[in-house]
Amino acid sequence: MGRGRLWRSFGYAFKGIYHTWKTQRNMKIHSAAAAVVFILALGLRVAGRDLALLILAMALVMSAEMINTAIEATIDATVKEYHPLAGAAKDVAAGAVLLAAIAAAVIGLLVFYPYFIGGIPSGNK
Numbered sequence: 137m138g139r140g141r142l143w144r145s146f147g148y149a150f151k152g153i154y155h156t157w158k159t160q161r162n163m164k165i166h167s168a169a170a171a172v173v174f175i176l177a178l179g180l181r182v183a184g185r186d187l188a189l190l191i192l193a194m195a196l197v198m199s200a201e202m203i204n205t206a207i208e209a210t211i212d213a214t215v216k217e218y219h220p221l222a223g224a225a226k227d228v229a230a231g232a233v234l235l236a237a238i239a240a241a242v243i244g245l246l247v248f249y250p251y252f253i254g255g256i257p258s259g260n261k
């Protein structure tokens with residue numbers, strides 16, 4: 137792949153991220169939550185591996201939201217009438233976002249808990 141095509145691909149990918157942010161209220165909520173978590177993690181000096189876990193959790197939720205948006209767009213562009221499978225595809229994609237969000241919330245609680253009750257966990261110093 138030439139450098140021009142590579143940059144163009146990055147451009148399309150960023151366009152996709154921006155499109156999701158612009159059109160999906162949930163993506164704005166995920167981004168705001170991620171910003172708060174990130175600032176809190178830096179403020180509490182969360183250890184490297186814990187920070188990596190938080191970043192992974194945030195990326196998982198936002199990636200799931202983007203795949204959900206892609207599936208919704210595909211259905212809306214191709215299925216003009218009611219079809220149970222079209223509904224199932226949208227529901228399954230939405231379920232994936234919910235699952236990722238629940239996992240991220242649990243990861244956030246597990247990571248932050250030791251910092252709130254007594255400083256940096258000894259295993260991470």
Ligand SMILES: Nc1ncnc2c1ncn2[C@@H]1O[C@H](COP(=O)(O)OP(=O)(O)OP(=O)(O)O)[C@@H](O)[C@H]1O
Nearest residue numbers: 208215216217218219220221222223224226227230
């Ligand atoms: N073509 C369809 N056939 C059958 N069921 C559908 C179809 N389109 C949507 N649905 C059902 O309606 C629900 C809501 O779909 P809709 O596209 O209105 O909302 P959404 O795009 O999932 O929500 P949002 O825009 O808030 O992200 C879907 O989860 C699905 O259960």
